[in-house]
Every structure is written in C-alpha cells, then in structure tokens.
Amino acid sequence: MTSTWLPAGTVAADSPFGIHNLPYGVFTTTEDPSPRIGVAVGNAVLDAGAVAQATGSDHAALLSAATLNPLMAAGRPVWTTVRAEITAWLTDPGYRHDVLPNLTPLQDARLHLPFEVADYVDFYASEDHATNLGRIFRPDSEPLTPNWKHLPIGYHGRSGTVVVSGTDVVRPSGQRKAPADAAPTFGPSQRLDIEAEVGFVVGTPSKLGEPVALADFRTHVFGVCLVNDWSARDIQAWEYVPLGPFLGKSFATSVSPWIVPLDALEHAWTAPPARDVPLLPYLDDTAAAPAGLDLDMAVALNGHEVSRPPFKGMYWTAAQQLAHMTVNGAALRTGDLYASGTVSGPDRDRRGAFIEITWNGQDPLKLPDGTTRGFLEDGDEVVITATAPGPDGTRVGFGAVTGRIRPAVG
Numbered sequence: 493m494t495s496t497w498l499p500a501g502t503v504a505a506d507s508p509f510g511i512h513n514l515p516y517g518v519f520t521t522t523e524d525p526s527p528r529i530g531v532a533v534g535n536a537v538l539d540a541g542a543v544a545q546a547t548g549s550d551h552a553a554l555l556s557a558a559t560l561n562p563l564m565a566a567g568r569p570v571w572t573t574v575r576a577e578i579t580a581w582l583t584d585p586g587y588r589h590d591v592l593p594n595l596t597p598l599q600d601a602r603l604h605l606p607f608e609v610a611d612y613v614d615f616y617a618s619e620d621h622a623t624n625l626g627r628i629f630r631p632d633s634e635p636l637t638p639n640w641k642h643l644p645i646g647y648h649g650r651s652g653t654v655v656v657s658g659t660d661v662v663r664p665s666g667q668r669k670a671p672a673d674a675a676p677t678f679g680p681s682q683r684l685d686i687e688a689e690v691g692f693v694v695g696t697p698s699k700l701g702e703p704v705a706l707a708d709f710r711t712h713v714f715g716v717c718l719v720n721d722w723s724a725r726d727i728q729a730w731e732y733v734p735l736g737p738f739l740g741k742s743f744a745t746s747v748s749p750w751i752v753p754l755d756a757l758e759h760a761w762t763a764p765p766a767r768d769v770p771l772l773p774y775l776d777d778t779a780a781a782p783a784g785l786d787l788d789m790a791v792a793l794n795g796h797e798v799s800r801p802p803f804k805g806m807y808w809t810a811a812q813q814l815a816h817m818t819v820n821g822a823a824l825r826t827g828d829l830y831a832s833g834t835v836s837g838p839d840r841d842r843r844g845a846f847i848e849i850t851w852n853g854q855d856p857l858k859l860p861d862g863t864t865r866g867f868l869e870d871g872d873e874v875v876i877t878a879t880a881p882g883p884d885g886t887r888v889g890f891g892a893v894t895g896r897i898r899p900a901v902g
C-alpha cells in the first residue's frame with residue numbers, strides 16, 4: 493500500500509484523511525487570508541496551488557484558484573492526473589522541499605464553502621425515510637406515493653443558501669397551521685429539524701437537450717460531501733401542497749468543507765437494494781456495476797450520538813438520480829449539487845431526521861444531560877459525520893457537517 497514520507501505523526505495509520513483519501517477544500521489562515529485550494533492529509537492541509545507552482549505543475553493555474561470550480565470544470569482526465577500528481581508529492585521524498593513549507597495544521601485552517609454552488613437538487617431516496625414521512629404527513633394515504641419506486645423523486649432547492657459547515661443557522665420564521673387550527677399563524681418555527689444526507693458535486697457540464705446516461709456518472713460527478721438539509725417541519729407541512737418544499741427548507745442547507753473525490757471511494761461501491769418493480773431503461777441498472785455506496789454515517793446532538801444512518805440502504809443511486817434529473821434534457825453546470833435525500837434505516841437509531849426519531853415530537857429523545865428533544869432548541873449543535881471503506885481495512889473520512897441553531901430574528 494502506498495505510504496507517505498510526511499513527518500511521523502502527520503498521518504496516523506487510522507486517519508480518516510489518509511493518503512488514499514485526499515479530499516479537496518478551500519481554506520485561509522490568519523497569516524494568509526486569501527482563499528486557496530487545500531487537500532486534507534492526516535492532521536494537515538496541503539496548499540495545493542503553492543506546491544503546484546513550486547513544482548512547475550501544468551495544473552498550477554487550476555490549483556491556484558479561490559474555488560474548486562475551475563478544477564471541477566476541467567473534467568475527469570484532469571482530475572485523474574491532478575490526483576496522481578498530489579499523491580506523488582506526498583509519497584516521493586524528492587518533493588519534500590516543495591511540500592513541507594506548504595503544510596498547515598488542520599486546526600489552524602479556516603475552511604470555506606469549497607465550490608460555487610450552481611443548481612441545488614434534493615432527492616428522496618430512502619424507502620424507510622419516505623415511508624416514515626408519508627405516515628406522518630399523510631396518515632390517510634399509502635405512505636409511498638405510486639411513483640416512488642418508478643422514479644427518484646426530487647425538487648429544486650435554493651443554491652444561494654447553501655453554507656459551509658460551522659455556519660450558524662438562524663431559526664426561520666414563517667406560516668404554520670396545524671390541522672386543528674382555524675387559521676395560520678406567523679412566528680419562529682417550533683419544529684426545526686435536520687436531514688442527514690450525502691451530496692454529489694457535478695464537475696463536467698452537459699449540453700442542454702442531451703440527457704446524461706447512467707453510465708456517464710463518473711464523467712460528470714467530481715466528488716461527494718455531507719449535507720444537512722435543515723427543515724422547518726411546521727412551515728413545510730402547511731406550505732408544501734401541491735408544489736412541494738419551499739420556505740421550510742430554503743433558509744439554509746449546510747455542506748461539509750471537504751469534497752471526497754470519487755476515486756477515493758473505489759472500495760465503497762456496493763449493490764443497492766433489490767428493485768421491487770422493473771425500471772424504465774434509462775434508470776435500469778441491473779446490468780451495471782454496483783452503484784450504491786457503503787457509507788456509515790453518524791448524527792450527534794450536543795456531543796451525543798443519536799443515530800447511525802446506513803447509506804448503503806438507499807433505494808435510488810446517485811447515478812440514477814443524475815440520469816433522472818437530466819432525462820428531459822436539462823443541462824448540468826459545473827458546481828451543481830444534488831443531495832441523496834435523508835438517509836434513514838429501519839430502526840429508530842438509524843433515522844436521519846428528528847421528525848422520524850421522535851415521531852413528530854410525540855416520542856421525545858432523552859439526552860444524557862437529562863433534557864429531552866422533540867425538535868431542535870436554540871443553542872443546539874448538530875454534527876453529521878461519515879466514513880467509507882478504504883483499501884487494506886482503512887476508512888475514508890468525509891469530515892463533518894456541523895451547525896448550531898441561533899434564535900429567530902425579530
């Protein structure tokens with residue numbers, strides 16, 4: 493297995509940011525406040541643009557940008573070459589003098605939104621989540637709508653409110669109306685929730701009018717991150733009929749600061765669940781390589797783990813979601829972000845949203861500090877993390893997406 497010459501202690505054997513991961517982000521430091529591309533390795537961040545310049549790399553311009561967008565737009569052959577080049581810097585001691593001055597301790601790096609988000613789409617791909625939400629929001633109907641197993645349901649969200657992990661989330665205000673209320677009222681959401689999701693970041697654009705086939709997923713998707721799709725359930729429940737989520741989800745969507753390249757996930761591919769109905773040809777992946785991802789996720793509230801959502805159980809794969817969102821000829825742009833949908837498993841401690849864990853607040857969660865939660869309170873902090881299998885028993889880490897709730901404004 494490839495090993496690094498970096499000083500002892502930089503990359504622990506069990507580091508989630510081992511030499512086989514090399515996720516991309518954008519960072520600044522107190523000494524140098526200009527945003528630049530960083531690669532996480534062990535407990536350090538490598539200034540990729542500075543090393544590219546020092547070594548005379550052909551990709552120095554792409555790696556010296558203030559966002560990942562130019563690199564993402566360059567396409568898969570360039571992504572492969574750049575990753576090989578960065579791996580060489582960290583494994584060939586001949587690069588020591590170019591690399592060592594350009595390492596910053598991870599704790600000293602301030603991490604920024606790593607790419608300019610173009611369009612944002614959110615899917616609904618967990619059968620357990622969709623069944624639970626159906627039961628809670630539509631108790632008089634079948635939990636899964638008749639289309640659910642025929643197409644990956646989604647909606648277009650608000651890309652301008654995608655924020656990097658660590659950004660505080662202001663409790664949204666809006667209209668709420670419980671079924672028993674005579675009229676809607678206005679005020680701070682009383683049912684503020686999370687959705688633990690996985691995000692897919694598009695690099696290579698596509699042409700308007702030309703669908704992207706299932707098999708072209710790797711051509712277009714640059715990497716993977718974590719997403720928290722904050723959701724105000726009371727606002728959502730009143731507004732969503734018949735067009736879907738609007739203000740109940742558009743106030744903030746948090747993403748993790750590190751984008752894990754698809755090439756780091758070679759050991760994580762797994763078969764998705766068996767399909768219960770035959771799929772139309774553009775979605776039929778029965779003859780394709782396994783396109784599910786075996787990510788272990790964890791959700792913590794105020795430092796206490798409340799759930800471990802299993803991503804490998806997602807019914808719809810990221811490749812199917814990409815094929816579906818372009819099948820009408822809608823074009824992809826560099827920086828498009830699409831999220832998997834809330835990741836939930838069958839048991840209570842595997843659910844990715846509090847509305848499911850506490851069954852709409854009816855069965856509150858007891859926390860070790862003696863308090864209980866139906867939904868989030870001001871001051872609460874949520875941390876979502878994930879890892880995937882890497883080579884030789886290692887784990888590929890995604891870092892974390894965190895956010896703390898601030899009181900409503902006004």
Ligand SMILES: O=C(O)/C=C/C(=O)CC(=O)CC(=O)O
Pocket residue numbers: 614615616617618621622625626629687689721723732737832833834
């Ligand atoms: O079933 C509904 O009406 C609403 C479902 C959601 O809020 C979930 C959503 O945003 C998609 C997802 O994350 O799975």
Ligand SMILES: [Ca+2]
Pocket residue numbers: 614615687689721833834
């Ligand atoms: Ca969602």
Ligand SMILES: [Mg+2]
Pocket residue numbers: 649721722741742743744745
């Ligand atoms: Mg959102």
